[in-house]
Amino acid sequence: MIKHFSSLSSQPFIAQVPPLLQKVRQQNWKQSLRDQGLGFKLGLLILLSSALPVVGVTYGIVRLAEHNLNMDLQAQIRHSSAEFGEVLRADKESQLTLATGLAQSIHISTIPLNAARQPSQDYQLQEFLAKAKQYKLGFSPSFYFITDAQGRTIAQDIGILVEGKQNSPRLPVVGGTPWQSYYTPVDITPGIDLKRIKVVREALKRERSFSSLEILDASMLEVLKLDRQAFMPLRAQPIAHLSTSQRPFPENTFPVENGRIGMVMMAIVPIHRNGKLQGTVIVGTLLNRNYALIDRLQEKMGISVATLFAYDMRISTNVPYLNDHSRAIATRGAREPMERVLLQRQPFEGTAFIVDQKYHTLYQPLYDHEAEIDQRFAQPIGIYFVGIDEQKVRNMLNQLIAMSVVIGSSIVLGLGVLAFPLAQRLTRPMRRLTHFAEQVGQQEAIPFPIDLKQRHDEIGILAQSLDAMLTRLDETLGIAQASEKQLRHQKTELQATLSTLQRTQTHLIQSEKMSGLGQLVAGIAHEINNPISFIYGNLHYASEYTEQLIKVINAYQQCSHPCNQKKHSKIQGVLEEVEIDFIMADLPNLFRSMQGGTDRIKQIVQSLRTFSRLDESASKVVNLHDGIDSTVVLLAHRLRPNSERHEILIRQHYGDLPRVECYAREINQVFMNVLNNAIDAIDERVEQKGNLVNPWIEIQTQRLEDGWVQVAIRDNGIGMTDEVRSQIFNPFFTTKPVGSGIGMGLATTYQIIVEHHHGEILAESEVGKGSCLTLRLPSRLQGS
Numbered sequence: 001m002i003k004h005f006s007s008l009s010s011q012p013f014i015a016q017v018p019p020l021l022q023k024v025r026q027q028n029w030k031q032s033l034r035d036q037g038l039g040f041k042l043g044l045l046i047l048l049s050s051a052l053p054v055v056g057v058t059y060g061i062v063r064l065a066e067h068n069l070n071m072d073l074q075a076q077i078r079h080s081s082a083e084f085g086e087v088l089r090a091d092k093e094s095q096l097t098l099a100t101g102l103a104q105s106i107h108i109s110t111i112p113l114n115a116a117r118q119p120s121q122d123y124q125l126q127e128f129l130a131k132a133k134q135y136k137l138g139f140s141p142s143f144y145f146i147t148d149a150q151g152r153t154i155a156q157d158i159g160i161l162v163e164g165k166q167n168s169p170r171l172p173v174v175g176g177t178p179w180q181s182y183y184t185p186v187d188i189t190p191g192i193d194l195k196r197i198k199v200v201r202e203a204l205k206r207e208r209s210f211s212s213l214e215i216l217d218a219s220m221l222e223v224l225k226l227d228r229q230a231f232m233p234l235r236a237q238p239i240a241h242l243s244t245s246q247r248p249f250p251e252n253t254f255p256v257e258n259g260r261i262g263m264v265m266m267a268i269v270p271i272h273r274n275g276k277l278q279g280t281v282i283v284g285t286l287l288n289r290n291y292a293l294i295d296r297l298q299e300k301m302g303i304s305v306a307t308l309f310a311y312d313m314r315i316s317t318n319v320p321y322l323n324d325h326s327r328a329i330a331t332r333g334a335r336e337p338m339e340r341v342l343l344q345r346q347p348f349e350g351t352a353f354i355v356d357q358k359y360h361t362l363y364q365p366l367y368d369h370e371a372e373i374d375q376r377f378a379q380p381i382g383i384y385f386v387g388i389d390e391q392k393v394r395n396m397l398n399q400l401i402a403m404s405v406v407i408g409s410s411i412v413l414g415l416g417v418l419a420f421p422l423a424q425r426l427t428r429p430m431r432r433l434t435h436f437a438e439q440v441g442q443q444e445a446i447p448f449p450i451d452l453k454q455r456h457d458e459i460g461i462l463a464q465s466l467d468a469m470l471t472r473l474d475e476t477l478g479i480a481q482a483s484e485k486q487l488r489h490q491k492t493e494l495q496a497t498l499s500t501l502q503r504t505q506t507h508l509i510q511s512e513k514m515s516g517l518g519q520l521v522a523g524i525a526h527e528i529n530n531p532i533s534f535i536y537g538n539l540h541y542a543s544e545y546t547e548q549l550i551k552v553i554n555a556y557q558q559c560s561h562p563c564n565q566k567k568h569s570k571i572q573g574v575l576e577e578v579e580i581d582f583i584m585a586d587l588p589n590l591f592r593s594m595q596g597g598t599d600r601i602k603q604i605v606q607s608l609r610t611f612s613r614l615d616e617s618a619s620k621v622v623n624l625h626d627g628i629d630s631t632v633v634l635l636a637h638r639l640r641p642n643s644e645r646h647e648i649l650i651r652q653h654y655g656d657l658p659r660v661e662c663y664a665r666e667i668n669q670v671f672m673n674v675l676n677n678a679i680d681a682i683d684e685r686v687e688q689k690g691n692l693v694n695p696w697i698e699i700q701t702q703r704l705e706d707g708w709v710q711v712a713i714r715d716n717g718i719g720m721t722d723e724v725r726s727q728i729f730n731p732f733f734t735t736k737p738v739g740s741g742i743g744m745g746l747a748t749t750y751q752i753i754v755e756h757h758h759g760e761i762l763a764e765s766e767v768g769k770g771s772c773l774t775l776r777l778p779s780r781l782q783g784s
Contacts, residue, residue, distance in 0.1 A: 096211035099267040113279035125155035145282040151195035159183030218260035230262030232330040248332035254311035309383040359387035655702035681717025720765040
């Protein structure tokens with residue numbers, strides 16, 4: 001919670017200090033004080049030492065009292081605000097419960113909610129509404145509606161506050177009768193389209209219940225005939241002497257339509273039959289000029305001042321309007337809290353001016369149904385507020401300040417009379433020690449004052465210590481010089497050792513990278529060599545087929561028109577010689593095979609480009625599936641069957657992942673490290689246990705909550721013990737034979753995922769059954 005808390009002022013006391021200090025500074029006292037003896041200075045010190053604690057205690061008492069009062073105010077205001085919010089929540093739940101019960105009664109009755117109803121059934125619906133009004137709640141709802149599946153009313157019961165209760169009533173009297181809601185019925189014709197109200201549209205569209213606060217515009221209020229209670233033209237407020245932050249915003253900053261809007265507490269419950277939406281039940285309370293909630297808070301919970309705002313307009317309050325002891329409805333809130341709550345969506349705690357009065361306040365935002373759908377996009381439609389008048393507290397604090405100043409001044413005056421004689425007597429031995437120290441400083445050989453060493457008070461201890469100090473001084477100087485020389489030597493050795501360690505670490509990391517790069521290059525070379533060898537082998541047949549086709553073409557070109565029998569026989573002989581039918585059948589297959597080889601090379605090159613990300617910036621929004629696929633392609637040579645095991649099957653179960661902002665080259669390196677380890681684990685299991693019939697690696701991705709994604713890579717390899725699993729992310733830890741790795745792969749993986757991307761990495765394993773490494777990443781880098 002952001003606080004703008006204004007301390008209670010202690011100005012009557014503090015304002016006296018700066019003029020006094022200014023007067024002292026104008027006098028030439030510095031040189032005179034410097035030349036005074038120790039006795040005078042000690043006397044002055046005693047006087048000041050007695051005065052300063054008194055002043056400090058006085059100031060501390062004032063500040064402590066001020067702090068305690070402020071803390072009490074904060075605790076009281078926050079408790080009151082929490083109670084206010086809890087009452088609003090409880091009222092909404094009560095209203096929803098009432099609407100749910102009414103909806104269940106209508107559902108059980110099987111009365112159709114469409115045009116097929118009989119007049120008698122309309123009467124039954126009205127009876128349901130009449131029974132619902134008999135339930136006693138902490139408030140009295142203003143309207144009840146039953147609608148069809150299109151949101152049109154088929155039965156309703158509407159009331160507005162009676163005339164005498166609508167206009168600005170007097171503030172409640174302590175111990176008097178609390179304000180009651182008295183309604184007079186309003187008659188309207190059924191068939192009103194309530195889908196004009198956004199929350200009703202959402203309830204029908206989503207077929208779900210809502211219980212929320214909503215703003216109704218002037219046209220809707222007029223249709224429902226609630227405008228007589230809701231409309232409240234804005235009232236004048238004295239603002240000439242207020243600062244900009246204490247004045248209201250300019251009119252029309254918020255859509256209050258000059259007081260022609262209404263805030264309602266609504267509960268909407270759909271009615272279903274046979275799985276289909278039949279209609280809704282709507283129960284609501286118009287909060288404009290409805291003071292039951294506000295007065296209930298003041299009476300039962302001790303909240304001194306409370307208000308409900310529709311945007312920045314007071315629609316229900318017990319704040320006094322100027323000095324006429326009436327409620328300040330249709331007035332508007334100060335700019336500073338309104339901006340904080342309505343525009344920045346944050347609570348406001350601090351001092352605020354309310355209709356020309358200063359209060360300590362706490363404003364909290366109110367949201368409509370959109371907060372139930374997605375809080376991130378909801379905008380406040382109003383405010384609930386509690387406040388406490390600070391004037392009484394400030395008066396009590398000023399009285400405490402005046403009393404403390406009088407008592408403190410009397411104490412300081414009495415101590416000042418005794419300070420200077422006492423100081424002269426106390427400083428006499430000290431002056432003798434000072435004289436001895438001056439002689440020592442001048443390297444004069446004088447006897448130490450023995451009588452001072454024989455004292456048993458602080459002066460004697462000081463004299464003995466001074467004598468011993470002179471003896472040890474020479475020894476200490478020698479030891480210090482030797483220690484300084486030793487420290488310089490140790491510093492040189494430490495710097496050399498640190499440089500050696502840094503070079504060693506750099507060499508080891510580079511060795512690990514070169515080892516991985518060598519494996520990758522060897523695999524790519526093997527993958528590319530196969531299609532190139534195939535293309536190279538087919539080039540001989542393609543060249544031979546081409547020469548034979550050229551031979552056929554030349555034979556045809558030598559035949560003139562009309563072609564005689566002899567030349568025709570010659571062409572036929574050439575065709576039989578070159579086996580033209582076989583060439584025509586085999587040549588397309590030959591080119592298709594060569595095309596397949598070039599496509600395989602292109603796929604490998606594209607995967608290598610995707611894996612390396614050499615043409616992209618350090619961080620970019622990418623599709624993780626592309627990186628996984630490219631890594632699998634580059635590792636294809638390690639997945640193929642060999643003399644010891646079958647082919648390793650890659651199972652890819654991809655979820656609907658969002659695009660992730662990350663350092664793509666590093667993430668691809670992570671996939672390479674983890675998949676390489678999985679393959680190594682399978683090969684190790686084959687080496688120890690014999691041939692594995694169905695070796696597999698499973699890659700599963702899924703979207704998590706709060707914008708996170710997860711990549712889980714499982715294998716049915718050798719597995720790990722708990723002891724090994726607890727160390728796999730430590731640098732230089734490896735279970736592989738010497739020369740097969742230095743143990744930096746998973747340490748680098750941990751650094752990339754956890755430190756660079758602020759993600760998580762989890763390892764699970766069971767010996768003999770396999771391992772699972774789970775990577776979790778936020779979809780946006782921290783600070784983006």
